[in-house]
Amino acid sequence: MFESMFATPASVAATDTAAWLRELLRVEAALARAGAAIGLIPSGCAAEIEAACVPDRFDAAGLSRQAVPSASPVVPMVAELRARVSDDARRYVHLGATSQDVMDTALVLVARRCVGSTLDDLWAVGDRLADLADRHRDTVQIGRTLLQQAVPTSFGLVCANWLAALAEAADELARATDRLPLQYGGAVGAHDTLGIDGPRMAAALGEILGLTVPALPWHTRRGPVAGLAAALGAVCGALGTIATGVLLLAQNEVAEVTEGSPGGSSAMPHKRNPARSTLVVACVHQAPALVATILASQPVELQRSAGRWQAEWPTVTTLLRLTAAAAWHARSAAESLQVDSERMRAAAGLGPGSTTAGPPGVPEAAGPLIDRALEAYRATRP
Template identity: 45%
Template structure:
């Protein structure tokens, strides 16, 4: 598969996330849903168990060209429709075990949840590692004095430990929220109009069995046009990106030549100015984070799904959500690199302190570090 973002994925830190969201991953997820659905339906007598087994074997033997599947999806507006045709052809006599009681949105929404779960594992790992790195900096520099800056001007003394502890607290909070939202994403199974009519009276039981087989939360009721979960996910990803942007912005400012209070372990160079040492990991983290609000806004705007199936709003979610995962994932990955090797320059911090600055604020800041790190440990 050709990845259109291959030129920029590594630079932006999105390479690990992107491998879990590419075309091959989409197809694997959709097939996994179809196979699990056939077995869930068989468990409740809607299709023969032997046919579900044959359907699974047929799915395992398929070799699908993403570009060809994409072209075939144009007519119906989503890739599940041609995928089901391929599965039924491959299953032969067991074709009735393919897609029992489902509609395309059931499979695509559930497949998207599987992709989100997989990609979010990477994002959460990088958020956690960035928070850990910030906490290490906070502990090491609990008493390292520096000047606080408010509205771009020198204010009162603080410590670098207090600054880094604040970074850690924000990243931890964003990580916990994102983890909770992702963990609560459910299966989708409602049938053509969201009434489960095609699998009556076993629809709710099949939906629960499908969720259990895929390791997802149970849905309660179908959510074809009730998109609060997607909105919550968009918000959590946007907040996580913002939590990454804050320390990245501070690092860029503190690394400026005029301040020189921090520097990255592997700064970037310039094509025309050999003296430059650019905080490139922080810069690219900020770049990724700045893409997130627009993508989150698109998903929030797309929550308005009319009637029982949306015409366009649903379709707008697929790429917007995967792009948002890439943006937030890239911000977290690049911030992890930035903070894990961040070099602190206490002598520059001491030099930049105003000579007449009062000392007590510095000690209060050190106490704040202790409280934040203690809360984190608990």
């Protein structure tokens, strides 16, 4: 019922059950390839394992149910994978890995895939804001502090501030996602099965998956996931500020901006609701609690968390989807946004019948500030 409002098709495809299974099996296949690359697995056995890692051959729903007794879907998945290969290949399945290695690395792969499309939408919002900032650099608008009229500003400068916050958050999200590393450490993070071959295996695995290899396994250091969550939360904050601004300025009593494709009402045909901005706020309103859940997962009990780690999987999934939806709705709202410059001038005391002595204009510093914001944006924009 609600998926289209709180997720996008791309984010669902990147984070649904099939996507998680695909990335889990991708890690298992990469383990086989890496083992063969450094001479720990016979090439024929590695090829057999890779050939068995086909998501369509696994019952994702069944694995979900079977995950309950072990608190991990990796346990039944590995058992099924072993059952699908020969006796010779079976002992090389999941070589040197533990369930957390596979889950954490799959989470990294899921996040990277999902964030890519989200960033596309964020930069599209940024492009529109940059255009509005430049086009309306001389459009006088009354500033409002504590929701009360203050002194004049420029609507272009308002858009430039929205742009700066969005660009900073999008850039940090890209960096946080790129920093997500490989996890490979074995049962207790000491390469207990492979010994001195463990680091070699990790290096080969990282190369195959395109992930950086940290100095130490990070299974007890949840900083990478916390950094991702915080970056997603910051993006939601920037989008929420833009959407809230549109909602306030689109009120009938203000009517300085409107969405180009407003929503309707089931009971009041005259209404033109800023539905896209409303959905942005609805998405980002849920983000802080999800970020807090991830931050609360950082304290780890000895060599593996009991419960907090498992809570990360659905929480990150939901946070990725909500951020993607917020970016998509914000893009639709921004690209269709209509600005009533005359209404802005009137509210600033520049309209017909104004009694303002010496009508205020755009603050002198607005133009240079907008230029600086646009220059910074162009330097950040991929």
